[in-house]
Amino acid sequence: xxIEKESTVAKEILAAQLxxxxxxxxxxxxxxxxxxxxxxxxxxxxxxxxxHDKICKKIVExxxxxxxxxxxxxxxxGIFECNYIEERVKMLLVISQHMFDYGNFSDxxxxxxxxxxxxxxxxxxxxxxxxxxxxxxxxxx
Numbered sequence: 001x002x003i004e005k006e007s008t009v010a011k012e013i014l015a016a017q018l019x020x021x022x023x024x025x026x027x028x029x030x031x032x033x034x035x036x037x038x039x040x041x042x043x044x045x046x047x048x049x050x051x052h053d054k055i056c057k058k059i060v061e062x063x064x065x066x067x068x069x070x071x072x073x074x075x076x077x078g079i080f081e082c083n084y085i086e087e088r089v090k091m092l093l094v095i096s097q098h099m100f101d102y103g104n105f106s107d108x109x110x111x112x113x114x115x116x117x118x119x120x121x122x123x124x125x126x127x128x129x130x131x132x133x134x135x136x137x138x139x140x141x
Contacts (some may be wrong), residue, residue, distance in 0.1 A: 003031075003058050003062055006062075015134055021130050031059055031063055059093075066137045067093065071088070072085060080121040081122030088120045088121065099113065113129055117131070
């Protein structure tokens, strides 16, 4: 994974004229590996590979500030209502990395994660349900 490249793409998305839901989905997708990277990613992301942990930490380090900016925009637009934004985003990102990266989750897991996401960000019930499509599609790739 070329985290610098993905970070650049995510920052471009942050500056784009997109809705908050579109930005969230696009940034999450920006940090997914390209098709050409899947072979190396499969090896790197094996839990027994020490690089797996380092990559996960680096993605969190790079993605949290970008996602936090989107949440701040969402707060300004009245979509979200929360404090400790970076900490909340970090928790949600870490949970999603470990839960959804390997496609080993149930519909109930997905439902609970979205419920948690809405509650942690102070969104109205059902406001973030769109992200389930992104998580399911990402697990299939």
